[in-house]
Amino acid sequence: xxxxxxxxxxxxxxxxxxxxxxxxxxxxxxxxxxxxxxxxxxxxxxxxxxxxxxxxxxxxxxxxxxxxxxxxxxxxxxxxxxxxxxxxxxxxxxxxxxxxxxxxxxxxxxxxxxxxxxxxxxxxxxxxxxxxxxxxxxxxxxxxxxxxxxxxxxxxxxxxxxxxxxxxxxxxxxxxxxxxxxxxxxxxxxxxxxxxxxxxxxxxxxxxxxxxxxxxxxxxxxxxxxxxxxxxxxxxxxxxxxxxxxxxxxxxxxxxxxxxxxxxxxxxxxxxxxxxxxxxxxxxxxxxxxxxxxxxxxxxxxxxxxxxxxxxxxxxxxxxxxxxxxxxxxxxxxxxxxxxxxxxxxxxxxxxxxxxxxxxx
Amino acid sequence: xxxxxxxxxxxxxxxxxxxxxxxxxxxxxxxxxxxxxxxxxxxxxxxxxxxxxxxxxxxxxxxxxxxxxxxxxxxxxxxxxxxxxxxxxxxxxxxxxxxxxxxxxxxxxxxxxxxxxxxxxxxxxxxxxxxxxxxxxxxxxxxxxxxxxxxxxxxxxxxxxxxxxxxxxxxxxxxxxxxxxxxxxxxxxxxxxxxxxxxxxxxxxxxxxxxxxxxxxxxxxxxxxxxxxxxxxxxxxxxxxxxxxxxxxxxxxxxxxxxxxxxxxxxxxxxxxxxxxxxxxxxxxxxxxxxxxxxxxxxxxxxxxxxxxxxxxxxxxxxxxxxxxxxxxxxxxxxxxxxxxxxxxxxxxxxxxxxxxxxxxxxxxxxxxxxxxxxxxxxxxxxxxxxxxxxxxxxxxxxxxxxxxxxxxxxxxxxxxxxxxx
Amino acid sequence: xxxxxxxxxxxxxxxxxxxxxxxxxxxxxxxxxxxxxxxxxxxxxxxxxxxxxxxxxxxxxxxxxxxxxxxxxxxxxxxxxxxxxxxxxxxxxxxxxxxxxxxxxxxxxxxxxxxxxxxxxxxxxxxxxxxxxxxxxxxxxxxxxxxxxxxxx
Numbered sequence: 030x031x032x033x034x035x036x037x038x039x040x041x042x043x044x045x046x047x048x049x050x051x052x053x054x055x056x057x058x059x060x061x062x063x064x065x066x067x068x069x070x071x072x073x074x075x076x077x078x079x080x081x082x083x084x085x086x087x088x089x090x091x092x093x094x095x096x097x098x099x100x101x102x103x104x105x106x107x108x109x110x111x112x113x114x115x116x117x118x119x120x121x122x123x124x125x126x127x128x129x130x131x132x133x134x135x136x137x138x139x140x141x142x143x144x145x146x147x148x149x150x151x152x153x154x155x156x157x158x159x160x161x162x163x164x165x166x167x168x169x170x171x172x173x174x175x176x177x178x179x180x181x182x183x184x185x186x187x188x189x190x191x192x193x194x195x196x197x198x199x200x201x202x203x204x205x206x207x208x209x210x211x212x213x214x215x216x217x218x219x220x221x222x223x224x225x226x227x228x229x230x231x232x233x234x235x236x237x238x239x240x241x242x243x244x245x246x247x248x249x250x251x252x253x254x255x256x257x258x259x260x261x262x263x264x265x266x267x268x269x270x271x272x273x274x275x276x277x278x279x280x281x282x283x284x285x286x287x288x289x290x291x292x293x294x295x296x297x298x299x300x301x302x303x304x305x306x307x308x309x310x311x312x313x314x315x316x317x318x319x320x321x322x323x324x325x326x327x328x329x330x331x332x333x334x335x336x337x338x339x340x341x342x343x344x345x346x347x348x349x350x351x352x353x354x355x356x357x358x359x360x361x362x363x364x365x366x367x368x369x370x371x372x373x374x375x376x377x378x379x380x381x382x383x384x385x386x387x388x389x390x
Numbered sequence: 391x392x393x394x395x396x397x398x399x400x401x402x403x404x405x406x407x408x409x410x411x412x413x414x415x416x417x418x419x420x421x422x423x424x425x426x427x428x429x430x431x432x433x434x435x436x437x438x439x440x441x442x443x444x445x446x447x448x449x450x451x452x453x454x455x456x457x458x459x460x461x462x463x464x465x466x467x468x469x470x471x472x473x474x475x476x477x478x479x480x481x482x483x484x485x486x487x488x489x490x491x492x493x494x495x496x497x498x499x500x501x502x503x504x505x506x507x508x509x510x511x512x513x514x515x516x517x518x519x520x521x522x523x524x525x526x527x528x529x530x531x532x533x534x535x536x537x538x539x540x541x542x543x544x545x546x547x548x549x550x551x552x553x554x555x556x557x558x559x560x561x562x563x564x565x566x567x568x569x570x571x572x573x574x575x576x577x578x579x580x581x582x583x584x585x586x587x588x589x590x591x592x593x594x595x596x597x598x599x600x601x602x603x604x605x606x607x608x609x610x611x612x613x614x615x616x617x618x619x620x621x622x623x624x625x626x627x628x629x630x631x632x633x634x635x636x637x638x639x640x641x642x643x644x645x646x647x648x649x650x651x652x653x654x655x656x657x658x659x660x661x662x663x664x665x666x667x668x669x670x671x672x673x674x675x676x677x678x679x680x681x682x683x684x685x686x687x688x689x690x691x692x693x694x695x696x697x698x699x700x701x702x703x704x705x706x707x708x709x710x711x712x713x714x715x716x717x718x719x720x721x722x723x724x725x726x727x728x729x730x731x732x733x734x735x736x737x738x739x740x741x742x743x744x745x746x747x748x749x750x751x752x753x754x755x756x757x758x759x760x761x762x763x764x765x766x767x768x769x770x771x772x773x774x775x776x777x778x779x780x781x782x783x784x785x786x787x788x789x790x791x792x793x794x795x796x797x798x799x800x801x802x803x804x805x806x807x808x809x810x811x812x
Numbered sequence: 813x814x815x816x817x818x819x820x821x822x823x824x825x826x827x828x829x830x831x832x833x834x835x836x837x838x839x840x841x842x843x844x845x846x847x848x849x850x851x852x853x854x855x856x857x858x859x860x861x862x863x864x865x866x867x868x869x870x871x872x873x874x875x876x877x878x879x880x881x882x883x884x885x886x887x888x889x890x891x892x893x894x895x896x897x898x899x900x901x902x903x904x905x906x907x908x909x910x911x912x913x914x915x916x917x918x919x920x921x922x923x924x925x926x927x928x929x930x931x932x933x934x935x936x937x938x939x940x941x942x943x944x945x946x947x948x949x950x951x952x953x954x955x956x957x958x959x960x961x962x963x964x965x
Binding site for chain 2: 103106107113114268269272273275276279280282283286287290291292293295296
């Protein structure tokens with residue numbers, strides 16, 4: 030700790046370091062029964078950081094392209110020292126990050142943290158969630174194994190259902206008419222350059238906005254504190270909340286290590302475009318609810334093509350979700366109830382359809 | 391009697407006339423006039439030949455008509471179509487059928503017009519076959535062309551619905567050969583089909599769809615069908631099982647069996663119900679074949695025991711390595727290279743099982759040793775994988791320990807900095 | 813509720829906690845960084861990838877000779893024709909996946925399991941095999957013979 034203060038002095042003499050750190054000193058987190066939910070955002074950020082680090086390490090050995098992708102991942106798993114660890118952590122952390130991102134999003138809804146003035150924080154957060162799903166989809170193909178190949182085939186086929194731009198969109202994603210080596214190269218570009226670039230910008234925006242507005246307090250707690258200001262409790266971010274968050278991050282590290290060592294991510298079988306699709310292709314769990322929905326929609330609803338209707342429905346749902354805060358004040362408070370209701374329904378639907386997707390084999 | 395026959399004839403004529411009129415209208419634009427089917431399509435068996443039936447026939451598809459084989463005048467739509475003057479030949483006696491078909495099928499110049507690569511020696515071959523010889527002696531129960539190839543809806547062998555497609559040949563032959571009542575006058579067994587269906591050859595064809603697997607005609611011939619002689623069975627098996635045959639020929643057993651007039655491979659492997667051989671064939675149990683001739687304890691028995699012991703040793707080594715590799719794999723370790731090695735070890739075992747046919751334990755031992763080496767390497771790879779797995783878990787344990795220390799430290803530190811602030 | 817402790821004891825406890833925390837951080841950081849350090853060092857076996865393999869050295873094969881080598885996860889066959897030309901093919905028989913061999917007497921590729929025959933281009937010419945053997949390209953690079961799979965985009 031004396032070391033830290035020494036370094037701080039040195040920086041302060043040159044860069045007015047204290048001026049930078051002063052606002053951070055003042056940063057506080059509301060302390061109430063629901064404060065634990067505040068961990069989720071930071072956890073998502075931490076897992077993203079893990080992804081960036083393990084991702085950069087994987088980049089040292091991974092080779093994109095149909096001829097070499099699978100073999101390079103096999104090489105990492107078998108020959109590179111601790112390659113199995115880096116790769117398994119990368120895969121597990123990806124799944125955990127998406128889980129915490131969804132949890133963070135739902136907790137924000139249920140704690141109503143999206144209210145004015147935090148609408149743009151919500152929008153930037155939703156865009157980040159979409160990016161996370163994009164990361165997951167593009168990264169899944171990179172090992173070029175059978176499951177990934179067919180999951181990508183089905184997934185990109187669905188984008189073709191979008192009206193007007195669907196087919197060109199599919200060609201853009203696939204790098205051609207079919208899923209091929211060109212798709213791997215393209216997805217690799219998305220996964221390590223395009224998406225990280227966008228994500229960085231959005232993360233800076235998102236966190237900047239959080240800093241600017243401070244942490245939101247749930248409406249019930251806010252009212253209580255307004256009526257009796259003496260009850261308002263705040264915890265300093267540095268060091269108190271941060272140290273608690275650090276505990277959560279360390280627990281996450283332990284879980285990741287255990288998952289990587291005890292349940293290493295499987296390699297699979299190299300993709301063969303000419304072999305027939307194996308039984309039971311399915312996407313990763315975070316796409317399962319959409320996949321299962323599309324499977325169960327009848328092929329024709331009225332006169333409209335079923336799959337098209339499904340894609341349309343999810344598209345609209347996504348758009349509405351993106352703009353959720355703007356519905357909050359609709360109808361003098363009724364909008365809020367609709368949002369809550371929609372969120373409960375959405376959560377229940379996603380969980381049910383995901384479980385259903387796994388059970389119905 | 392006569393009245394009834396007249397009635398029948400008139401009925402037929404009338405029917406023909408009516409149908410002929412319709413046919414004339416209908417066939418106004420027809421290419422090949424085949425009016426025979428107009429009547430014969432509406433008749434009852436045995437006169438019945440429908441348009442649909444004949445359309446599947448290869449002869450019809452090549453542009454031939456009823457008259458091409460039966461003569462007569464297909465342009466005419468009445469009973470005069472069947473005029474002897476036009477060369478009509480209606481019912482063909484069974485004993486005449488091979489010659490009847492052979493009129494075209496043995497004529498190379500004629501067949502060249504339709505399919506130059508089709509053989510034209512079927513009739514000559516047939517005459518050498520058991521069926522042909524019996525037919526020549528006047529036995530009309532013997533198979534003739536139409537019994538196997540069917541008639542009027544004859545499909546080429548490449549057609550999966552054809553009676554002579556490899557997948558269907560066993561069923562075609564067993565139509566007679568498994569019919570105990572039909573085969574009563576002949577002193578041959580009727581259980582071949584039942585036995586064949588238990589064999590590994592049938593399994594290959596039906597389960598794996600391997601059309602190259604042997605069926606009745608592969609070993610017996612098709613047109614020249616006859617059982618291979620006792621002295622030549624080994625040659626038949628050798629067409630595919632080359633290595634085993636070569637070794638057997640040069641071996642002690644080859645010499646002895648030939649001298650004793652024993653049917654070679656069939657002695658141990660049987661002919662129709664050739665099962666997948668297991669190592670138990672070398673054993674002393676009910677499946678063991680050596681003890682049929684050899685006495686327990688003699689030098690041959692000892693050689694047998696040695697070969698069996700070697701095979702069992704390698705088989706066990708492979709199984710052992712496999713189980714260790716399976717455990718490693720289920721713990722998430724990557725052992726694909728060792729799995730590849732296991733394939734090679736299994737190849738050695740297969741090779742050793744082939745080498746048995748030389749009946750020399752030393753040769754078998756050589757193959758076994760090669761396989762044992764590989765299996766040992768793979769077993770070691772599996773054990774190494776398990777060791778690596780344990781190392782990982784140990785490393786995880788250490789990390790988790792440090793993490794727990796940090797967690798406790800943080801907890802205590804927080805309490806330190808927060809407690810006095812009251 | 814305050815615990816009235818002698819100041820020395822509380823500072824001592826504080827120091828112990830700080831020591832524990834610092835030590836824990838260092839130890840856990842080391843346990844994270846150690847694998848990363850080992851990871852950064854490239855392994856000795858530099859995999860060329862399964863689309864390219866060094867099959868043999870020049871001079872290893874005689875005319876009309878052959879060698880079975882590992883290509884990816886399957887065996888492959890490298891042969892030198894009587895004219896000195898190198899040919900490389902998959903050694904997995906298309907019938908029942910036995911490993912084929914080159915027969916110098918027949919100048920053809922033969923499968924011992926059921927007497928299947930392939931010509932030097934891999935085409936199945938006799939016996940049960942239903943399909944030709946997959947052909948690879950064999951190139952000579954300095955003193956090595958490299959076998960390459962057909963490239964995909």
